[in-house]
Amino acid sequence: MSITPRIFPQRRILTVALAGLVLASVFLPLSGGRNLAYGANLPAIAAPKPAPLTHPLSAVAMIGRDMFSDTALSASGRLSCASCHDPRNHYGPDGTAPVVPGGAHLDRVGRRAVPTLSYKFLTPAFTIGPQDPSLEQNEASPELVAAQGQNADASAPASLGHLPSAPKKLAGQTTLGAPVPRGGLFWDGRADTLEDQAEGPFFTSFEMANTRPALAQVLRTRYGARLAALFGANVLSDEPMLISEAAFALARYQIEDPSFHAFSSKFDAYLSGHARLSPAEARGLALFNDPTKGNCAACHLDTTAKDGTPPLFTDFEYEALGVPRNSRIPANADPNWHDLGLCGPMRHDATSRQTSYCGLFKTPTLRNVATRHVFFHNGVYTSLQDVLDFYARRDSDPQAIYPVKSGKVQIFNDLPRRYHSNIDVTDAPFGRKRGDAPALSKTEQAxxxxxxxxxxxGYHPYKN
Structure with missing residues (x-):
């Protein structure tokens, strides 16, 4: 299938101009802060109270805001974007079920956990190409090294600098220059833009389950006058254009509303010099970056970009981790059914025929991860403790992770055996032998x- 984005000529200029305003509003407040070494705790700083936002949403984004919570846009009349992407939970799912009911009668369920919509506005389009060395290494700048030496907290270990991460090996590849899938939206990257992503659930049978004629009629009835005022009266008689403009409005809402990318965590305050990490948080950051321990930053990049963009905690690349099968997903009751990520079942393009990509899913952002209730593409885990335990014990104690049948551990039981070679078994914390100590102790996991x-x-340093 084609995933080429459809951006109509009359809104290209609008899109670029608005994007520039949004990026400026998000990043300028950080530019005056101090970019600190990731283990250096500064003396307490009196942080000024942030000024209130002064930029309103554009007219098209306000339409998208209204559509986002409008259940009339679903065939059931009971499902909206916000039903799965709850604004109260950082636009992620609010419940603990691995998949969400949908369909015309809310009697069908999906196959994957709902990803967050937060921090998606800088996701690049899906590509397959050489690895970018700048995304595989985390090297401290001279400024960071200096800050670390001058401002380190006495309670933090001396090794808390931003450690270089070893190059991450793509499953099935052994060299840094090997082709790597990167970018795109959804767990399998099949949409290139927020507009494409917004349009997809409208017609998916186990989500909003609409037909194009039915959706177009609802849009005419509920939003026709506002859309015609922006895009011309002809939009109402042009069904593809009407639906595309509705998806565009949803995309603009996600781009313009700062709540989708607030950059207001304690870590952001720490980067700007307005917060200090506790000893446990500082130790955790060191383990997060240590290529021999957590090695999390090899995929969940935590460095500020050269242009000042705060870290998004993802390299947008894909990995096969071998998480266990989730029996709570109804589709998994069929032992012959498997979710192969880039290989399908949701993708149907040339990528899906590349067997070395089977079992690979996109690395998600870790921003707001502590508020999630289900983890990984199949929602198999319901706590961060379970997630850390999986990383720490998958190889050294697999019987604690996978089911045992007839005395044999069913390792990597959610992926057909012929694709097991795609799973990462070398990068820390993986690569340990059975019987070894866990890669991370319980204290380190904590x-x-x-x-x-x-x-x-939602962290407010001026209140702390």
Whole structure:
């Protein structure tokens, strides 16, 4: 299938101009802060109270805001974007079920956990190409090194600098220059833009389950006058254009509303010099970056970009981790059914025929991860403790992770055996032998979780 984005000529200029305003409003407040070494705790700083936002949403984004919570846009009349992407939970699912009911009668369920819509506005389009070395290494700048030496907290270990991460090996590849899938939206990257992503659930049978004629009629009735005022009266008689403009409005809402990318976590305050990490948080950050321990930053990049963009905690690349099968997903009752990520079942393009990509799913952002209730593409885990335990014990103690049948551990039981070679078995914390000690102790796991809690938006340093 084609995933080429459809952006109509009359709104290209609008899109670029609005994007520039949004990026400026998000990042300028950080530019005056101090970019600190990731283990250096500064003396307490009197942080000014942030000024209130002064930029309103554009007219098209306000339409998208209204559509986002409008259940009339679903065939059931009971499902909206916000039903799965709850604004009260950082636009992630609010419940603990791995999949969400949908369909015309809310009697069908999905196959994957609902991803957050937060921090999606900088996601690049899906590509397959050489690895970018700048995304595989985390090297401290001279400024960071200096800050670390001058401002380190006495309670933090001396090794808390931003450690270089070893190059991450793509499953099935052994060299840094090997082709790597990167970018795109959804767990399998099949949509290139927020507009494409917004349009998809409208017609998916187990989500909003609409037909195009039915959706177009609802849009005419509920939003026709507002859309015609922006895009011309002809939009109402042009069904593809009407639906595309509705998706565009939803995309603009996600781009313009700062709540989708608030950059207001304790970690952001720490980067700007307005907060200090606790000893546990600082130890967790060190373990997060240590290529021999957590090694989390190899995929969940935590460095500020050269242009000042705060870290998004993802490299947008894909990995096969071998998480266990989730029996709570109804589709998994069929032992012959498997979710192969880039290989389908949701993708149907040339990528889906590349067997070395089977079992690979996109690395999600870790921002607001501590507020999630289900983890990984199949929602198999319901706590960060379970997630850390999986990383720490998958290889050394697999019987604690996978089911045992007839005395044999069913390792990597959610992926057909012919694709097991795609699973990462070399990069820390993986690669340990059975019977070895866990890659991370319980104390170390607790410290990493303490750090992950600093990535939750809504921290107010001036109140602490």
């Amino acid at each position: 410290d990493i979780i303490a750090f992950l809690n600093t990535l939750t938006d």
